[in-house]
Amino acid sequence: MATLKSNIPSGQLAQKWTKHRFESKLVNPANKRKYKVIVVGAGLAGASASATLADLGYQVDNFVFHDSPRRAHSIAAQGGINAAKNYQNDGDSVHRLFYDTIKGGDFRAREANVHRLAEVSVQIIDQCVAQGVPFAREYGGLLDNRSFGGAQVSRTFYARGQTGQQLLLGACSALSRQVGLGGVKSHTHAEMLDLVVVDGHAKGMIVRNLQTGEITRHGADAVVLATGGYGNVFNLSTYARGSNATAIWRAYRRGACLANPCYTQIHPTCIPVSGDYQSKLTLMSESLRNDGRIWVSKKQADRRLPHEIPEEERDYYLERMYRAFGNLAPRDIASRAAKQVCDEGRGVGETGLGVYLDFSESIRRLGEDKVRERYGNLFAIYHEITDEDAYKTPMRIYPAVHYTMGGLWVDYNLMSNIPGLFVLGEANFSDHGANRLGASALMQGLADGYFVLPATLSNYLATQKPENRVTIEHAAFREADSIVRQSLQRMLETKGKRTPASFHKELGKILWDHCGMARNKAGLEKAIQKTAALREEYSKNINVMGDGGEWNQALEQAGRVADFIELGELMCRDALHREESCGGHFREEFQYTASDPETQQGLVNPGDVRRDDERFAYVAAWEYAGKGRAPTLNKEPLAYEEVHMTTRSYK
């Protein structure tokens, strides 16, 4: 069994972070330059961490599989970033952002981490503005805000519909500066294929150069993974095609625990699937719910065009079901409600899997120009994909896989259970519980990279002596190196009949059907069998063209898909064991019914998720037990000091 010590500092919740920083060990400036730190990934978390650690004086090596650090998928985030600035004077505060996030996560996140996130949020905005991030402004020159789901204040900062792009370019500009100064060595087209663990500590990794196929070993005093989420396990998602789980999965196989893998976020507003050739789904930002109203017809199988359906025959179901939050209900709730009305036969579009997101009222109220100024690029994306004009006719939207709250287990210092291995951003599990609120992913990525890791890393490094760092000739490096080479060789030599893409598609369908928006025992058991069978077939029937010593996209994909198949099975195991519903994890067996007291008191609707705090108020951290053996479940109890776990109500 792994030892999970959360290392949450003692004392008052609001003082923990300040106290912890003071009590943390430091490394003096002259010694900092002796330490080597590997950072994998250059999204918001990886780029900001690399730049900040180099600013502090550490020698940083940054690795990305992309051709440039600026391609990471943080770039595609549209809507915005939350911060408790209270610039709108609408009652926001650090405590409110903290509470909204804890509640939004359905009381399954770690309290102290979330409070720290809310505290640090205000500094992130300062940092980004100073870097030249062109956030939207008012005519007086001050910063503008908009609202996002799960909040009743306007605390979201944005740069048109391209906030992620602008924040990433900001973080990458800081990274570029450090590359120019020699503080960071940037390795591009470099994919991490194994973690090297020496005497129980993470001390390096094995990398494949995607251009030449060369396998290299890299040693360091600490390894930081900022490699994003694993939503592409579903094949179809809003993730970039290249987003993958290989780095975290290989770390898992080296002993790092993977926490709450079943917590996945299905985003309510995406462009619906149109055909089976489709390679990816496109998000329509949650910010659209500020001004768009979601509805379907009150009648089943209503084939009329949207403008032919009179107002009184429309069901604005979110406004009806969740009066207090309406169209800005949190994502898990909005997605389930969309599924529910479609399951009732009231969905729209060719497939019946869609609902309307309608701007006609806002266009009447604000004028088309104002709507264009706020969301022009999103309307343009919608038009490119669907060939429809959303200024004239409502958008059709449907939920799609968007984010994973689960990830590698980390303590308060963001260190995994393998000492020396740190995990940041979406790759870790720590801040969003069972559901993430909109505009909080960007906040967490930058909080981890600019402020948290730079303060906590020295706690570990101060216990390590750089002069004792092992060389890459150490047995642990040689062993990992040979495992990587063998596994690549095996994939190339199997010469079966099926492509990596066909396995990925099949896996995606299994998971979407049984471990997607609604889950149940029988379905999950079936999915576990099916993924295990798929893994078996993969090992015998994979076909990878070309060879390993050159640019080979099929080989890259084959490795990632193999990891996804194993991860998919673990997700289903986690979903099966968690006999409750919470946030994005909806087990059909555990939901509120009309006769429950909470329903009758008007706190929830029948069909809302029903937690079981007595049995499941813990983090499920799964530990690899070896090939072909069931993983071990470790539990970190969620002890709340300040907040009471209550019924999560948005009515």
Next chain:
Amino acid sequence: MKVRLKVWRQKNSGSAGSFHIYETPDLNPNMSFLEMLDVINEQLAERGQEPIAFDHDCREGICGTCSLVIDGKPHGPHPGVATCQTYMRSFKDGDEIVVEPFRAKAFPLIKDLVVSRKAFDTILQAGGFITVRAGSPPDANAILVAKADSDLAMDAAQCIGCGACVAACRNASAMLFVSAKVSHLGLLPQGQPERYTRVQNMVEAMDAAGFGNCSVTGACEAVCPKSISIDFIARMNRDYAVALLKGDSKKPAGGGAG
């Protein structure tokens, strides 16, 4: 619909390349251009032939990874969109479509349709930033920025770094890319202290990377997936001229404050 593809295949930068012809199976017009290539690649793999290498990632027009020159135009037939946002309904049944990599001296070929755009990173590393350490900035609203300046900076900041401007230019000039970054930071009050050293350093890095000069044909603007205006090139030229007039900033004298 069905189309016929004429695709550039080249094993690596050291070997000679040539066009190969591929016939597609029946396609759905709502398929994206890259999804069409996915279909061809699956077909090739099933036949035991090596798939066509092409760059792509987000497939929603923001990461700047996808490239391709389609029928002579970087990012295909439509202005203001990237290849990944180009759909088969833009072509006719029976069309022959020519697909080539971005070609420029500063973008060496890696394989088939994939080129290296590392030179862009080198330019950014020379000056595409504002120097600011985490933890030191003032409150965000302490810096006022006129909305018009902020909006114009955002117009420039939208650049996705795809390199289409270079591929479209007869001189393979990177002026649109560099001027977008220079203008974005130079328009904001936060970018003023380094404004002139930035433009000088970035232009020098651009020249050193082997990009050509600008002769104002406007081809870059026409193919830019974010429709970035060549007005930014004029803005950069002005800043560069001022930087030259100002001369090198004084190097600090030796010795410290003790």
